[in-house]
Amino acid sequence: MKILRELGEFIKMAGGMFRKPENSKMYWKQFMLQCNDIGIGSLGIICIISVFIGAVSTLQTAYQLVSPIIPKTTIAQIVRDTVILEFAPTLSCIVLCGVVGSKIASELGNMRVSEQIDALEIMGINTKGYLVLPKILAGLVTIPLLIMLAMVLGIWGGRLAGTAAGIIDPSIFDTGLVMAFKAYNVYFALIKSFVFAFIITAVPAFYGYNVKGGALEIGHSSTRAVVVSCVLLLLADYILSALLL
């Protein structure tokens, strides 16, 4: 019941976002600020995660493929496909749910509770358009870029770990990388990352924007935002995989 009511409120909020900006320069500035916050802000964590995930998947794949009949290039293929299809988009986005999601929810929640949103409204500014929309758009632009970076770094991490552990020669890894490569996998991952980007930004923005009460409620709403967006993200992951693969 609660979810249905929230969905209704969410649609209402989304409808209110699209009005003519009071001053497009200020909206653009806000958009760039959010790109910086979301994109550059999560760059470090995405780099670390993707390198390690790639490295671990090489080691584990090698550990599971003990048969001498299977060529070593297969390791590279498996690492490549799991990183592109699942690890880079989904795992990074789950982490972004926490990093970006809680930031958006608590920032907007704080603005709501301390009446900053009311102050903007009084000035005659459409706060849904000025505060929420730029966050969603910035997510849609920067998160797919982060995911692409995560793919590259993940595979590179895998290659590094394979070499360092003496499991697979870099040249053999590289040969494996281009074998039976399907560009469709990358498109699929990109489609996923756009959907995830929307969930990661819109859900916490909704919870933050609609906080009622005080500091305690800001905490509650940002927890709820992270939980709901993680669940929605996994659900979307499943649905997209079922539909598109």
Next chain:
Amino acid sequence: MIEIKNLKKSFDDKAVLKGVDVVFDEGKCNLIIGSSGSGKTVLMKCMVGLIKPSSGSVLYDGDDFVSMNDVEKKNIREKIGMLFQGGALFDSQTVEQNVMFPLDMFTSDKYSKKKERVKQVLERVQLKEDAYRKFPSEISGGMQKRVALARAIVLNPKYLFCDEPNSGLDPQTSMVIDKLIQEITQEYNITTIINTHDMNSVMEIGDHITYMHQGEKEWEGNNKEIILSENQKLNDFIFASEFLKDAKRMRTIQETGEIPKDMPAGVKDAIEEKLNVDLDGDGHIGNPSKNKPSSKE
């Protein structure tokens, strides 16, 4: 001028405003007073459209705000400045950026011109230049209120709303803020509406006072009339303040020449000594035991 007519607001089935009619004149500090929970904030938020009233109308110079469309509302809002209870400064921006924000949003002036205007209003609220680059979290509550006031008036509003402008401030800083609001109101002929439960402000700047009690207008008048009012609920509210009780006692002494029974002994003695008369007719002036020279000295 703002006129509210039969304004009602209920949350679910709890009536918070039960049909309020008031006229707020321009160039005056219009105070709305009442104890916590009497509906002052809800009334103010209904007037500026942050809360939608259940029924009734809010007329800005004759035009009904409640029934306006979004564009018309926006036009009115550009003429409204509001000072929020907590200041509501944008905490990611410096003092200067906070005040410049409305200019950035609604004017196409050059940076130098905007900067000039910002400096002008910050000086108007007596903020020193070394605070301009600070963030709201780095300045005191009184300074935050002043910055918020500067931001509220930077676009020369026709209507100024202040929700508890001196809550959380010491009496001296409160007075400074009150005086500022009063001066600005008179200087620019603004229709100013102030929510407060601070009796200091009421006596100091109350050109027009509306007393709210449980969602209804209970009394209306100015700061000269208020302490003589016979309204029991209003009296209960204002004479909770000790200094107003004193004011009323002084008036009783002045008018009847009798000392009120509830006068604290210390105050009575002090007045007797000052006026050099035996007000309570006990045969001596002031406190005789205190005036006797102490044997130990």
